[in-house]
Amino acid sequence: MQQYYAHPQNAFWKLIAHIFEVEPSLPYPRRVEVLMANRIALWDVLAAAERPGSLDSSIVHASALTNDFAGFFRLHRKVRHVFFNGRKAEEMYRRFVLPGLPAEFTTIQYLSLPSTSPAHAGLPYAEKLARWKVIKSASKAGRPGPGT
Numbered sequence: 001m002q003q004y005y006a007h008p009q010n011a012f013w014k015l016i017a018h019i020f021e022v023e024p025s026l027p028y029p030r031r032v033e034v035l036m037a038n039r040i041a042l043w044d045v046l047a048a049a050e051r052p053g054s055l056d057s058s059i060v061h062a063s064a065l066t067n068d069f070a071g072f073f074r075l076h077r078k079v080r081h082v083f084f085n086g087r088k089a090e091e092m093y094r095r096f097v098l099p100g101l102p103a104e105f106t107t108i109q110y111l112s113l114p115s116t117s118p119a120h121a122g123l124p125y126a127e128k129l130a131r132w133k134v135i136k137s138a139s140k141a142g143r144p145g146p147g148t
Contacts (some may be wrong), residue, residue: 004042007115007117010116010117010118011083011116011118011119011128012116013031013130014020014125014130015129016031016034016035016114017031018129019129019132019133019136020034020038020136022034024076025097026148028148038136038139038140039078039139041072041076041079041134043072044067045065045066045067045084045089045092045093045096046059046064046066046067046092046096047065047066047067048063048065048066049063049064055066056112058063059088059092061095064092064096066092066096066097067079068098069093069097069101070100070101070105072103073105073108073135074099079108079109080107080110080138080141081108081110081111081135081137081138081141082108082109082110083110083111083112083134083135084110084111084112084113085113085115085117086112086113086115086117086120087112087115087121088115089093089112090110090112091103094110095143111134112133112138113128113134114127114131114132116128121122138145143144
């Protein structure tokens with residue numbers, strides 16, 4: 001579908017709708033606008049990888065090709081937080097991206113959030129929502145105030 005989190009059982013967009021108080025049924029382009037309006041970028045850790053099946057746990061590490069985070073951070077100097085949608089994304093980032101990042105990006109804070117995947121249904125939705133709400137306060141941090 002060429003959309004992030006297109007699987008109807010994935011809770012990502014439902015969480016975003018609750019957190020930012022928008023309709024969960026918005027068309028995909030409007031959902032992306034909600035992220036952008038709240039200063040949230042959405043990007044995969046890996047640009048490509050071999051993965052038999054659909055589970056991230058099946059990623060063949062030797063085939064992993066990361067996205068250019070150093071380049072992204074250079075273009076977007078105000079990035080202060082990176083939130084991971086689950087432990088596997090955090091693991092891939094810490095293993096393949098973090099060791100190669102220049103020292104200029106050491107102030108970025110990292111936090112793994114509960115996976116929104118339907119394969120990780122062990123945590124109730126209400127608990128996921130409570131933990132995911134951190135992205136709202138982070139998206140507001142550092143926003144220019146009136147007159148700036």
